[in-house]
Amino acid sequence: MATAALVLLLAVAPAPAIAMDFSDKDLASEDSLWALYESWRAEHTVSRNLGEKASRFDVFKKNVRLIHEFNLGDEPYKLRLNRFGDMTADEFSRVYASSRAFHGDRRSDSFMHGSAPAASSLPSSVDWRKKGAVTGVKDQGQCGSCWAFSTVAAIEGINAIRTKKLISLSEQQLVDCTASNWGCSGGWMDTAFQYIATGCGIASEAAYPYTAQQAPTCNTCVRRLVKIDGYQDVPANNETALQVAVAAQPVSVVVDASGFQFYSEGVFAGECGTSTNHAVTAVGYGTTVDGTQYWILKNSWGLGWGEKGYIRIKRNVEDNRGLCGIAQVASYPVKTSPNTKQDVHDEL
Structure with missing residues (x-):
């Protein structure tokens, strides 16, 4: 079985609240x-x-x-x-950015979006939020399930692109049911993609709601809604290849989030390493008026963090691993098969 980002996040955020100003x-x-x-x-x-x-x-x-x-x-x-x-910064790193990303053996399948075309052939900016392919920001709560939120956001995106319907899907199903992962103690996005592709699909959030804790049993094949056909890995350490993938659909990525504690707005260009420890979803990219190129990342720490739950980080840096290691381990779901009539009925 192919493996990719193993994201082990310890405890996570408390109930969501809005950031505060002071003078x-x-x-x-x-x-x-x-x-x-x-x-x-x-x-x-x-x-x-x-x-x-x-x-x-x-x-x-x-x-x-x-x-x-x-x-x-x-x-x-x-x-x-x-x-x-x-x-403290050390506490934040231990709790929210203390996991290790296991790179494992990357899939050898060809990259369906092309290996590394010239960046000039790509759109200058993409924002899948504006194209109706991104659900609202969620909060993983007190469960180390960033991997599940990253997986689900990528699948919500490709399903919206293929079906023209944006449906919030179930992170809880992945936490409870992906046997090769560790529920609230971490997991691989690729393993989660594989579980959905080879199983019954993934349920809607409404049918299988999030509880921020792993259940002792899995609700096997109950009201599954969306199907995918597999997944592919983006060529490692290649921001152009990642841009190609994100131009086509939202993509699961992992980053070193140790410097994200108080990020609020703007293009993050601060100190961070490449020992990736937190899973997020790349939902677009762009360039500021002063020419700074950036990625748009959907996080799972609620609306009170960052730019209403998102962070923009600098793109196309000198290190081919990308700022905060974003280009090291990225993958995305493949969807060509339609959802079944029964699945569509379950959505209602």
């Missing part, structure tokens, strides 16, 4: 910072015991000042106080 006035004194911390805790429903609260407040203060000072600079992206506000 110089909030930083003026210890009392004003305490008031800001209390407001942040209330906004994000964070409870702390008395012993932990003081140490967490110290972390919060450092993070608030880091965000403030960073935003005074001229970087092409901005930071914002979000639900990760009283976590």
